[in-house]
Amino acid sequence: MKAPVRVAVTGAAGQIGYSLLFRIASGDMLGPDQPVILQLLEVPPAMDAVQGVMMELDDCAFPLLAGLQASDQAEEAFKDADYILLVGAKPRGPGMERKDLLEANAAIFSVQGKAMNAVASRDVRVLAVGNPANTNALIAQRNAPDLDPRCFTAMTRLDHNRALAQLANRTGTHVTDIQKLTVWGNHSATQYPDISHAVVDGKAASDLVDQAWLEESFIPTVQQRGAAIIKARGQSSAASAASAAIDHMRDWTLGTPEGDWVSMAIPSDGSYGIAEGIIYSFPVRCSGGRYEIVQDLSIDDFSRERMSATEQELVEERDAVQHLLP
Ligand code: NAX
Numbered sequence: 001m002k003a004p005v006r007v008a009v010t011g012a013a014g015q016i017g018y019s020l021l022f023r024i025a026s027g028d029m030l031g032p033d034q035p036v037i038l039q040l041l042e043v044p045p046a047m048d049a050v051q052g053v054m055m056e057l058d059d060c061a062f063p064l065l066a067g068l069q070a071s072d073q074a075e076e077a078f079k080d081a082d083y084i085l086l087v088g089a090k091p092r093g094p095g096m097e098r099k100d101l102l103e104a105n106a107a108i109f110s111v112q113g114k115a116m117n118a119v120a121s122r123d124v125r126v127l128a129v130g131n132p133a134n135t136n137a138l139i140a141q142r143n144a145p146d147l148d149p150r151c152f153t154a155m156t157r158l159d160h161n162r163a164l165a166q167l168a169n170r171t172g173t174h175v176t177d178i179q180k181l182t183v184w185g186n187h188s189a190t191q192y193p194d195i196s197h198a199v200v201d202g203k204a205a206s207d208l209v210d211q212a213w214l215e216e217s218f219i220p221t222v223q224q225r226g227a228a229i230i231k232a233r234g235q236s237s238a239a240s241a242a243s244a245a246i247d248h249m250r251d252w253t254l255g256t257p258e259g260d261w262v263s264m265a266i267p268s269d270g271s272y273g274i275a276e277g278i279i280y281s282f283p284v285r286c287s288g289g290r291y292e293i294v295q296d297l298s299i300d301d302f303s304r305e306r307m308s309a310t311e312q313e314l315v316e317e318r319d320a321v322q323h324l325l326p
Contacts, residue, residue, distance in 0.1 A: 001033055001035060007036050007085070009041070009085045010074075013050045014088065015235060019238055019243075022057070023242060023246050024036060024038065026064065028246050029083075039081060078112070081119075082125070083253075084125070090108060103320075105131075106324045110324060117146050125249065125252060126153065131187070132186075133155055135317040138277075140152060150291075154281075155244060155248055156263045157247050157248040159281075167198065178199070179199045179259060180260060185309075189223045197283075252289070252291060256284070262284060264284045265280060266279065274307070
């Protein structure tokens, strides 16, 4: 058995936390031979609820759970953390503009970025799930100047998985028959789920579906899936979001399958002409605990237009919080 690693999770008493923590503790994220110490962060009013979640984690008697603690102080929760999942965020309240939401979260994520800069492991892997996820990751990154900027990522894996499910349904195949699908850009309604390089059961996906379905059904369904779930369930996606967070961290750490790639929002290095520095979702391959952008994919005008629209939104989000960035 390996030595335990430390996994910090914020928003631990929330909906996603309630699904996520049990999956991490059971070994789904880092493998069946990797013990984990969970370090939970919540706001003071949620500390009682966190105690309840911890009681349930104890009651699962997970063989891989090597330690469990909770705090309302980021510097305690992030101490020596090897993995940090930033799930807790301020939800949009009544009458709140997008700009207010960005600013409210900028306050949270700058404090948390500073804390991880001070106390986290030097090769920590950080995933922002709380919305606006991409820009929250950027804010944390900019407040953690002593950490490698590439430690900071945001989650578009749920969008990627949603796109896989839609394409599998349409083509009468299984998600495991599909490779090389990409979600570009922001985790928002401007994201661009792209099947132009996707392969379904060995055939080009674009030969199996028509352009009208792509434009009128597939892209808007994936973009609006979060809203459709809120409408149906009365609450936002939680178990599927937790599952996507597990997938993101697992593939980053243990590697992507041979012949395939996944979508991760990572600091842009200018690949595909995307503005450098923003946290933009690209097709990536992971191995040895590192991710690399898949290069040299052909980009047609249809894709370029959509990749640019979602890039533009991220540039605007960055500009809206610029005055709060160090
Ligand atoms: P909940 O409101 O159920 O839980 C959020 C928890 O975070 C609460 O318990 C709250 O007390 C805590 N929290 C708030 N501020 C905190 C802080 N400063 N430090 C520590 N904890 C704090 O929301 P939930 O449904 O779990 O969703 C969490 C976040 O994920 C939301 O921002 C949501 O928008 C976002 N999502 C992101 C997705 C993605 O694909 N990137 C998809 C699902 C989800 O909508």
